[in-house]
Amino acid sequence: MSNSNVKSDYLRGLKDGVPIGLGYIPLAIACGIATSKAGIPFLLSQLMEILIYSGSGLTAAITLFKGGETVVIMYALAILVANCRYMIFSMSLAQRLDPSMNLIERILVGALNTDEVFGVVIKEKGYIKFKYFLGVATMPFVCFALGNALGSFTTDLLPDFISSALGIIIYAMFIALIVPSAKESKPIFVVVAIALIISIIFECIPAVTQFLSAGWIVILCAIITSAIGALLFPVEEKEEV
Amino acid sequence: MSVQSLIYAILAMGVVMLVLRVIPILFKKKIKNKFFNSFLAYIPYAVLTSMIFPEVFSSTSGVVSASIGVVAAVILSYFGQSLLVVSLSSALVVFVVEQIMRLYL
Numbered sequence: 362m363s364n365s366n367v368k369s370d371y372l373r374g375l376k377d378g379v380p381i382g383l384g385y386i387p388l389a390i391a392c393g394i395a396t397s398k399a400g401i402p403f404l405l406s407q408l409m410e411i412l413i414y415s416g417s418g419l420t421a422a423i424t425l426f427k428g429g430e431t432v433v434i435m436y437a438l439a440i441l442v443a444n445c446r447y448m449i450f451s452m453s454l455a456q457r458l459d460p461s462m463n464l465i466e467r468i469l470v471g472a473l474n475t476d477e478v479f480g481v482v483i484k485e486k487g488y489i490k491f492k493y494f495l496g497v498a499t500m501p502f503v504c505f506a507l508g509n510a511l512g513s514f515t516t517d518l519l520p521d522f523i524s525s526a527l528g529i530i531i532y533a534m535f536i537a538l539i540v541p542s543a544k545e546s547k548p549i550f551v552v553v554a555i556a557l558i559i560s561i562i563f564e565c566i567p568a569v570t571q572f573l574s575a576g577w578i579v580i581l582c583a584i585i586t587s588a589i590g591a592l593l594f595p596v597e598e599k600e601e602v
Numbered sequence: 603m604s605v606q607s608l609i610y611a612i613l614a615m616g617v618v619m620l621v622l623r624v625i626p627i628l629f630k631k632k633i634k635n636k637f638f639n640s641f642l643a644y645i646p647y648a649v650l651t652s653m654i655f656p657e658v659f660s661s662t663s664g665v666v667s668a669s670i671g672v673v674a675a676v677i678l679s680y681f682g683q684s685l686l687v688v689s690l691s692s693a694l695v696v697f698v699v700e701q702i703m704r705l706y707l
Binding site for chain 1: 616632639642644645651667679686
């Protein structure tokens with residue numbers, strides 16, 4: 362592979378990662394504000410942000426800390442429960458990564474993966490190259506770290522009209538990831554429709570929203586939907602969906 | 603909680619996250635089971651859809667602006683616009699709708 366190709370893979374990824382980065386800014390600022398309000402020192406807040414690097418994980422950690430939890434193992438358990446979905450993302454990713462990736466590259470892919478990065482890179486045709494992944498993951502990581510730092514030093518959120526407009530960016534990006542595939546493939550269209558119906562049903566059952574966190578509802582809905590999809594429309598080997 | 607035990611807690615959480623994210627990626631062996639492969643192929647679409655709804659409707663300051671933003675995103679992506687164009691346009695639409703509502707309602 363030529364150098365220019367390597368470069369363009371990274372740049373192409375960088376561009377695809379911009380909406381994720383922008384969408385993370387209000388989220389990261391909110392996390393920074395929450396950690397500083399909880400009394401976590403700035404450097405530890407940054408360390409926590411980088412090591413956990415997941416909105417749901419950080420929320421779980423901050424909630425425990427504010428509640429005065431002192432047992433270290435409880436923090437580890439909370440993170441485990443809040444982020445089980447990453448195992449499924451990583452399993453799905455593992456099937457699609459460029460087989461020539463070395464150990465360090467694979468570890469980096471795992472460490473820099475998020476729900477949103479996963480949603481973008483998995484749409485690559487064929488194998489996902491390391492440079493492309495790194496490109497996509499760059500802006501989200503930088504924006505999350507900067508947003509968190511900014512939030513730690515401000516006492517107030519972004520102006521309402523800005524955080525409101527930024528708030529929809531990630532969801533609009535998800536829609537842009539789904540619609541073209543659903544338009545071209547009937548199985549994907551049906552899978553999206555089933556996920557939508559199950560999501561709405563879950564939302565209407567008070568017991569579900571009361572006892573399960575948003576992360577668990579998403580993973581439960583996704584597992585049921587994908588299992589139905591796999592039964593209705595089995596994918597042939599090497600076939601692209 | 604002391605700063606020292608907070609550091610331990612942060613490190614423990616970091617290790618758990620790394621294990622969850624990295625271990626499944628280290629397995630290079632391809633999965634042969636047809637059902638499981640199909641399941642993994644549909645996971646992204648199922649996850650994305652269930653992450654959008656219903657959360658998107660509380661992502662802006664009101665259900666009306668969010669719904670119009672969603673419609674804008676669906677139309678633009680149906681006509682093949684890029685991720686960046688779709689997401690920034692949708693944010694712009696939300697911004698404009700909220701300004702109009704502020705002025706006239």
